[in-house]
Amino acid sequence: MTTVREIIAIPMGDAAGIGPEITVKSLAKEELYNMCKPLVVGDAKIIRKAIEVTGVNLQVSTVASPAEGAYEFGTIDVLDLTNIDMDSFEPGEVAAQNGKAAFEYIKRSVELAMAGEVKALATTPMNKESLKAANVPYIGHTEMLEDLSQSPDPLxxxxxxxxxxxxxxxxxxxxxxxxxxxxxxxxxxxxxxxxxxxxxxxxxxxxxxxxxxxxxxxxxxxxxxxxxxxxxxxxxxxxxxxxxxxxxxxxxxxxxxxxxxxxxxxxxxxxxxxxxAKMTDFHRTISITNGLPFLRTSVDHGTAFDIAWKNIASEVSMYECIKLAAEYAPKFTRESL
Structure with a gap:
């Protein structure tokens, strides 16, 4: 039986946190590419830096739309929003530019999902303090997704x-x-x-x-x-x-x-x-937001600024997050609840 590989958008999250690291480490596993077409929505400069820090053997290909992606193992397709200034970027620190950028990754990913260009979102962590510093009027992912997709009371x-x-x-x-x-x-x-x-x-x-x-x-x-x-x-x-x-x-x-x-x-x-859930397996507990016009899975941990950009963070949760999106995406129906 042939596996249907749907395009899964992976918004990069807060650049100063562990999101970029766990994303590239997850995409260094070939089996994910057998299940789906992962598309990182983020900043290509940060993804390249994450590849350097983690030492994974990957390349980056920037694309302007999901349709342009090759989705072949060994190269990460990045829809590059170019919204991080590397001269002022500080790993593991609260910063307004990172909060603003993290929201922009979500906003673009939702637009792609609403247009049917991607089938699901697999989200990485954002930082509430960075969002506040950027005057982003949302406390987290769920509130953003609810408003951006006009979906009241997600489940x-x-x-x-x-x-x-x-x-x-x-x-x-x-x-x-x-x-x-x-x-x-x-x-x-x-x-x-x-x-x-x-x-x-x-x-x-x-x-x-x-x-x-x-x-x-x-x-x-x-x-x-x-x-x-x-x-x-x-x-x-x-x-x-x-x-x-x-x-x-x-x-x-x-x-x-x-x-x-x-x-x-x-x-x-x-x-x-x-x-x-977490006593069963903390790292493999994945959150799914139901009641949206698209599928959304998420890791259930934060940005972990204390260990960010040190190649310490485990990618298990992110891997499982993308994997679960890939498993459900072919069967998922877009009707509103």
């Missing part, structure tokens, strides 16, 4: 070793998260999770919802949230045609999903799902 999914995790609530306190665990929200999110998996090409989707309290409340002995909100939300989803189960005790549901019992788990709050 985050983690994948690690085949286990998929969605999040009912994200960056709020645990106390506030509990107030958001309504049956209506559980119902809505299960429908969205099912649709997201469908767009990724997952068939016969079986979804579990994690419990909140010990033993999922043990019939009300340890709390009533499962009885009053979570279980009724699951029942509403089932009535809507979703193959959903739960609440399943959180101390077992992720293990069960990892072993294939469920296609995905809906985590009720941020750390519940993050801990499960």
């Amino acid at each position: 985050t999914m983690f994948q690690v070793n085949g286990m998929r995790i969605f999040f009912l609530t994200r960056h709020v306190s645990v106390a506030k998260a509990i107030t958001q665990m309504t049956k209506e929200r559980v119902h809505d999110y299960l429908i969205r999770c099912d649709k997201a998996l469908q767009r990724l090409g997952v068939e016969n989707r079986k979804l579990a919802v994690a419990g909140l309290n010990p033993h999922a409340g043990e019939g009300g002995l340890f709390g009533n949230e499962e009885i009053e909100e979570i279980k009724p939300g699951v029942e509403l989803a089932v009535a809507s045609g979703i193959d959903a189960y739960g609440p399943v005790p959180a101390d077992s549901v992720f293990f069960q999903a990892l072993n294939g019992k469920y296609d995905a788990v809906l985590s009720l709050y941020h750390d519940q799902g993050h801990i499960a």
Whole structure:
């Protein structure tokens, strides 16, 4: 069976961070070129410097559009925005020019994806302080992608070793998260999770919802949230045609999903799902942003200024990020959620 190689845009991220290094080290692995056509959207001068620092045996070819890329192992195709001044560039430092450039890489990549010139984005880290220094009006990738693509309320999914995790609530306190665990929200999110998996090409989707309290409340002995909100939300989803189960005790549901019992788990709050994923394999935990008109995968770590440009950073997360985009891209459907 012939593998469909889709074009994957790789916005370079903050030039002073580890993004350029882990990108070139990932693209030094020939197997990625058997799976996809990687296109770096960034600054060719920085990519060449990253090649020099890491010692990988690669060349750079600058292109004006995705269609111009050769996508052959040994040469990195770079859509060169030429927006880094090397005379003032300082590795591992916050700088406005790097924040501005990082946003421009994302903006250009989104434009290419919206135009159908690339099938997916595999994003590298940006630095919030550099974005702020550049007066970029976004705190991070998700907010940029939401606004640039006019896609309200994107849905985050983690994948690690085949286990998929969605999040009912994200960056709020645990106390506030509990107030958001309504049956209506559980119902809505299960429908969205099912649709997201469908767009990724997952068939016969079986979804579990994690419990909140010990033993999922043990019939009300340890709390009533499962009885009053979570279980009724699951029942509403089932009535809507979703193959959903739960609440399943959180101390077992992720293990069960990892072993294939469920296609995905809906985590009720941020750390519940993050801990499960990152304890499974920190470096191979990849984030997928669903609800966009295009596929987006991302590493789940930062710019690591303390080790940047020292050839220390591991490329495992970036490699897995590009690989996962390559696996899903041929099956991904562009319909809006």
